[in-house]
Amino acid sequence: MPEIEVVAACEDDPATRKQLAAQGVVAITHGDYGKMLADVDCDAVAIGDYYTRRGSLAIRALSHGKHVISDKPLCTSLDELAEIERLSAEKSLCVVGMFDMRDQAQLISVRNLIRQGTIGEVHAISFGGQHPLNLGTRAAWYFEPGKHGGTINDIAIHAIDAIPWITVQEFSTINAARCWNALAKDYPHFEGAAQMMLTLENGCGVLGDVSYLAPGSSGYTLPFYWRMAFWGEQGVVEVDCYNAKDVTLALDGESGLRHEPLADSNPGGYLRSFLHDIQGGLQADELCTAHTLRATRTALMIQHAADTQAHDVALT
Numbered sequence: 001m002p003e004i005e006v007v008a009a010c011e012d013d014p015a016t017r018k019q020l021a022a023q024g025v026v027a028i029t030h031g032d033y034g035k036m037l038a039d040v041d042c043d044a045v046a047i048g049d050y051y052t053r054r055g056s057l058a059i060r061a062l063s064h065g066k067h068v069i070s071d072k073p074l075c076t077s078l079d080e081l082a083e084i085e086r087l088s089a090e091k092s093l094c095v096v097g098m099f100d101m102r103d104q105a106q107l108i109s110v111r112n113l114i115r116q117g118t119i120g121e122v123h124a125i126s127f128g129g130q131h132p133l134n135l136g137t138r139a140a141w142y143f144e145p146g147k148h149g150g151t152i153n154d155i156a157i158h159a160i161d162a163i164p165w166i167t168v169q170e171f172s173t174i175n176a177a178r179c180w181n182a183l184a185k186d187y188p189h190f191e192g193a194a195q196m197m198l199t200l201e202n203g204c205g206v207l208g209d210v211s212y213l214a215p216g217s218s219g220y221t222l223p224f225y226w227r228m229a230f231w232g233e234q235g236v237v238e239v240d241c242y243n244a245k246d247v248t249l250a251l252d253g254e255s256g257l258r259h260e261p262l263a264d265s266n267p268g269g270y271l272r273s274f275l276h277d278i279q280g281g282l283q284a285d286e287l288c289t290a291h292t293l294r295a296t297r298t299a300l301m302i303q304h305a306a307d308t309q310a311h312d313v314a315l316t
């Protein structure tokens with residue numbers, strides 16, 4: 001993108017700096033984040049550290065007057081989020097998450113069908129985000145106490161962002177949520193299986209499962225990696241969100257299934273929307289600061305409900 005120039009890159013872990021230098025993919029200019037913020041003239045900071053560190057890095061960047069774009073999750077605590085929200089509003093700075101599911105042809109197609117009223121008002125949604133655990137090859141910090149921050153906040157946040165974007169309905173209630181340790185038996189603190197029951201503002205029920213239970217040998221190619229089904233008054237639309245070649249549709253009054261062609265994808269859309277947000281030129285329904293902060297708050301509240309065994313929690 002011609003609007004973007006990378007002017008610095010920071011990695012404060014010596015072993016990782018050495019590894020990156022050997023790979024020759026990125027030139028690390030700083031080993032101290034605070035020094036980079038103090039010395040480098042830049043407009044925005046992109047964050048991709050381990051999960052529980054991201055919130056503090058975002059807060060420091062915002063405090064220095066920098067816009068922030070971050071891999072998801074943006075942060076792992078509601079206190080961090082409150083400070084991010086405060087600084088963003090106070091300093092008129094943009095904060096956008098890497099919610100790339102919005103940019104997939106499959107989800108754009110589903111959104112178009114639902115927004116066109118093809119299946120009528122949506123009354124039930126199910127989504128699954130079954131990931132391989134990849135124990136032994138996944139970054140080791142996932143399994144270090146205090147660095148992950150919860151599987152719901154890690155994975156489900158994609159669906160928490162996408163569902164209101166698709167349906168124009170916000171989440172209203174956390175009916176129940178649960179996380180537990182399944183496959184990572186040597187790391188009992190790592191609760192890699194997660195399920196939730198939620199309600200949208202129109203009463204639509206939402207069931208979600210975002211667990212690290214997929215067979216590792218298949219990687220991310222299985223149709224269960226990310227899958228969504230939307231049940232409406234006039235039919236159902238269902239899709240494999242990343243690997244499908246079409247969208248499955250069944251309508252009342254017809255027998256059997258339709259296979260609808262995919263719309264065009266929008267690669268890098270989350271990054272373009274970040275630039276538009278900064279420039280004040282957001283297009284209709286583009287990802288923005290408000291969407292990012294709202295999805296982050298909802299995911300963190302669902303994670304907290306799972307951690308504390310809370311139920312019937314109103315989302316405000």
